[in-house]
Amino acid sequence: MSGSLVQHALLLSVALFTLGALGVFMRRNVITIFMCIELMLNAVNLAFVAFSRSLGTFDGQVLVFFVMTVAAAEAAVGLAIVIALHRHRDTLDIDSFNLLKW
Amino acid sequence: MSPLIQDLIEKAVVVLVVFGGLLGVFSLCTLIERRVLAFMQFRLGPNRTGPQGLFQPVADGIKLFFKEEFIPAGANKLLFVLAPAVAVVTAFMSTAIVSYGGALTVPALSFLPEWLQGRVIELQIADLDVGILYLFALSSLGVYGVVMAGWASNNKYALVGGLRSSAQMFSYELALGLSWVPVILVTNSFRLPEIVAGQAGWFWNWNCFALFPAFLVYVVAGTAEANRTPFDLPEAETELVAGFHTEYSSMKFALLQMAEYVNMITISALGANMFLGGANTGLPFLPPTAAFGLVGFLAFAAKVAGFLFFFFWLRGTLPRFRYDQLMHFGWKVLVPVAACFILVVAGVVAALA
């Protein structure tokens, strides 16, 4: 395999991360923002796997494994919070959850 | 001819035969299921089309072909059309990992080309290192077909069906996956051929005896994964009209049905491989490689047929669960039982190692 493939994987990871970050800033639906965060996590996973491939070790794979476990836990709690929020405000617009805003 | 070309030809033939075979078994299943149900309810069932109604699947197919393709107003067209495709593709992709009864040996007949004589053909499309994890991944993707169908139909019955099925398959997949872990612990491998090879010898070596609780969990969770009675809540025709495929007609409906039956066949084949010894006959003097490997294939086919009949039998016998009972049963009975049994098996394996 050529080194450029690893390099292009890293570039793809940057592009996906940027798109995810852009989504977090531009969208207002809580669930969409949440999905953009998942997109960013996945971009990082791709970088881990690419570096792992480049270095010839397996540590990156294990880190991806941990990222996925944390993402699963985060999704479970986060979606529970979304359901609770929707119950209180009857909307998913992030701008309406401003009770703790100063 | 180079070995690569030979391998490619062999694999292509195996893929085509498996695909055709699955389609054949699917169409036979639709007929046999109706005949078995009819027999259990003192009816005749479809017996007019051809001998014993054998051409009924063909007639059904022709009928479905010529029905009008119908997309309800307000439905999400793209997802509505995509849903049956997703369901069928994931269902067929997951069959790639299943071992269909050991290996066949081509007899050394003189009219066959040189490289084919005595060649051992594995009856499996892909023997991956990740093994049954691949099947787990694809069966979890299969949910999307149902969810998309339910949501895209713009119909409240379909939506409830899709909602139910996403929660149900999600929950029972967990129990299904946990029921595989003892087998993997005992065999020390994810590959199906090695799992089958680990059950050679007398039939009491089969995993279903030593790992009986896991087998039980597998059968129950597998029934739920295949959306069969008593776990057919996503369709539940008495409550939800037809659940997630209420709005589907014609070939799209046929594809959804096909995906369900192929899933059921996969669950049966996997159960036969993991718990019932797969190609092993259970008699050490009758190895699966006997008679060019046909013995192994027949033993495997008989086990799959047994599983399928069991599913039909369940449908003829049991009433449907209520939805809250279903979730309680999955999370509070099956998952704890499977998890505790993993602890027991892991302890025994560690103690014996």
Added chain:
Amino acid sequence: MIESVLFYTFAALALVSAVVVIAQKSPFYSAFGLIVVLCSLSGIFAVLGSPFIAVIQLVVYAGAIMVLFLFVLMLLNVQRETDDVGGSAPLRLAAAALASAFAAQVAAVIARARIVSGPEQYEASTRKVAELLFSPAFLYVFEATSILILAALVGAIVLAKRDL
């Protein structure tokens, strides 16, 4: 050769669907776009010699997390809820400019870095990953994540249940 073809196909698919995720009005389309991104990333992982991570990606992300997202979307029935792009136009422009600046910066670093291609034979098989995962280096972290999962389980139930 075949690796490159697969890689660039999956990469293009991932990029296009990532744009769908952030550009679509309906959160449902975003969710399906994200599913495609996850599946194509799984393909890229397989091309990069990590079959175990590729399968786990499908099981955990595509099979579990995204089903959960879709379940919540259907439960709350946000079918046609409009999701306009937030903020004022200058703010959006600023966000886009900052994001592209960030991307350009990191991409420039990657493009200039000397990235070794790694060993010719590389296959992170299940057994190798598992041996590292259960080695003393990661074992305690692994146990800690199991407690994290348990905490998340309890937390999710407490948050979502109306009355305990």
